[in-house]
Amino acid sequence: MSDIFSGFGSLMKGLSGFMPQDDPNVKLLNAQTELSELQAQETEVYAEIGKRALAEGVHYSELENRLHLVQQNLALAKQKLNAAQGEKDEKERAERLESDSRTCPSCGNVNAEGIKFCQECGAKLGQQKCKSCGAVLAPNTRFCGECGAKQEV
Secondary structure, three states: OHHHHHHHHHHHHHHHOOOOOOOHHHHHHHHHHHHHHHHHHHHHHHHHHHHHHHHHOOOOHHHHHHHHHHHHHHHHHHHHHHHHHHHHHHHHHHHHHHHHHHEOOOOOOEOOOOOOEOOOOOOEOOOEEOOOOOOEEOOOOOEOOOOOOEOOO
């Protein structure tokens, strides 16, 4: 069964070579694959240590050293995975903000980039800010919730 998963991981790793390497999803996939491979190596080393220890009752320092190396690489791979996940989350947040800035607060129409007024209903796009204190306001707000200043709707 683990051969199936390792084959799948190898396939995904091979396919990721055809994708843009600066894409957060590709980085995340690569980091997850590396982490999975290192965890499999760690498990193999533990199994080998256990088999030898049971059979002979002695310690094998070369395996212990190899295990420590795999564990260090595993910790680095986990850090890479966390960094890739953070980068992916940041990219998705930026894309969501960009999309939200193009979505009309009045009718919900998604407008082209760089447009200041909705092409469907003519409403002003982007976040409405208070003229007095600069607080972000909900669409069509008449008075600022921060300073109470009257707003032009």
